[in-house]
Amino acid sequence: MKINHRLRRAVTVLTAGLLVGSLAACGGSSPDGNANAQGVGAEEIATALQTETTLTVWGWAPQLEPIVEAFEEKYPKVKVNLENVGTGNDHYTKVQNAIKAGSGAPDVAQIEYAALPQFALSDALVDLKDYGASNLEANYTASTWGSVNINDGIYALPQDSGPMAMFYRADVFEKHGIDVPETWDEYIAAGKKLHAADPKAYIANDIGDAGFTTSMIWQAGGQPYKIDGPTTVDINLQDEGSKAWTKNWNQLVEGKLLAPVASWSDEWYKGLSDGSIATLIIGAWMPANLESGATDGSGKWRVAPMPTYEAGKPVSAENGGGGDAVLKQSKNKAAAYGFLEFSNGPEGSKIHAANGGFPSTTADLENPEFLNAQSKYFGDQKINEILVQAAKDVVPGWSYLPFQTYANSIFNDTVGQSYGSNSDLNPGLIAWQDASVKYGNQQGFTVTAK
């Protein structure tokens, strides 16, 4: 399911190009080459980009292709081999294998925020601080910059982001006289009212999804994963934020108010099309998926800020997204970093956004053309205004586990059991925590449960 989810996100992009509109007009001087470095100087990077080199880049984001083309045009001496070795977990398995083997890894690899600690802490990635990446902080949103900042190192440059918002069916809400919920209490009340009025309709679908759960805990202010040094991890899935979320979400789980439909399944798209799933709390990359997957919902969907625990205090979290990293195995690290500065800097991010990605760069997020783009699918609503505001409201300070991909793979063995029996989510979270602690310790980390 997770792979499918990433795939969908990747597939989106063509349609979203329309939505985002052309950003080519936005000029601005690019500071490439001006990066002032402690370890490797900007001059060295500039020289590397003017030397005959071949770079290998592994990634599946469809935006990488036009970015590579533009890069090769600007730096004709650098040849880039862009290889798609798989999506999500398949990709990570191959990268991990190449790292283990000691050779065969690419110079640059796409890595999602949730998977980044795993590679950063296993000493597989170059700390980009040595190349002057610290100076780029102002270019990115605080939350994405926080995601690439691990243990005082910078291990990737952000590319896309997924600040969460609430997508909802205006027609369904209107039909049943439901106001757009602004707090979680209102959201739950809306869920009850909707399901009572129409037993086939649900406020949302959820049968247990690790990525969704961690993002929801993030929004509730939880920080269940604390990384302290390269191999020391604390897990506390019973902290205040986690409990705030379960207290809230339990009402929907125990009340059977969530459609028991797996995300990204055919049933899911049917529900999104016919309105039997009335809202989606999901990342800002969703619009293009709705347009392509739920065509019958056209004109009926709207976007609103994610409901909050306290009225009038907007809070959001990140859901998905990732960046690109330079691998330690690379023999052309300076040139590889030069590629990152291009692909994840002002020039690349413009191409990325024009091809349907939701950017992580403040310049693109604040571009008036992007903000004012009206979406027909969303009834001519200026959805980017809300999504960009959500990016600013993301709670800082979150980190993922250094073995998040495995932890996510056993989510349904543990928390899923609470979902399956419509019971309290907390025992499920504790079971998930125990299993994660056990795995982490087996893998040589020092993991403690708080």
Add this chain to the structure above:
Amino acid sequence: MTTTLNATVATEAPTQKRSRGRWTGWAFVGPFMFVFSLVFLAPVLYAIYLSLFQDQMVGGTKFVGGANYVQAMTDPQFWDSVRRVAVFLVVQVPIMLGVALAVALAIDSNRLRFASFFRISIFLPYAVPAVVATLMWGFIYGPRFGLVGNLNELFGWAIPDPLSNHWILVAIGNIVTWEFIGYNMLIFYAALKTIPNELYEAASIDGAGAFSVIRNIKIPSIRGAIGIASIFSVIGSFQLFNEPNILKSLAPNAISSFFTPNMYAYNLSFAGQQFNYAAAIAMIMGVLTMIVAYIVQLSGSRKDS
């Protein structure tokens, strides 16, 4: 004749002759041994080798001897998965083989019209790839948009959700039975066809009825085929993977990552990067399957004697 002659000559130059004789034999089995060691022995030996190490994200690879096996012996998730396929085996295999036998006997009875049509149509599900079959059944099982949902809605029935915790094993058993009845039927049918006609003639002269013929001639004659089909089915049950792994996307909470031993090993190695531990589990499962298959074979041959 030549052998005795050779034997007398051989006493004069024993080493040379004997060693040449030995190598001639090897030359004949050589092609087999080459392929056998390449596709069977080498992977097994490599898996055994892998299973003796531990590879950590922090700390790298180290030799741990039998530690992975010790861990597997006390791993509740592993034994939970073994128990599940054992229950599956005990219930599903007899049902499947019983139905397949009944069908084979019916087709062999010569009292059926369109016997060849039945034969091919019952065999057809076996020709559908397991992945496609499972996806198809997944749609049928859907409690909202699938056939089950439609039936419930149309007739006001309350068929329990086949993809729920309680029914998932039955639902998978149904798919596997549907897939493999035709295959087993064909094994039985082929064996029935080899029974010499004289036996039937003798039986009819003795005045035996149809059921008496089945009991006293047909079933005893195809006992070997039943034994083989049982062993195949036992191995198939222990290796259960495709059906649950595909249904997992529809029922992620009912089908855990350790639902069957194969799924457990798969998830350990590809999501958890615990290749070594997964190799140990694969070895234990291989030995377990061999033991159970051997017991089945023993009990079959005992009846023969």
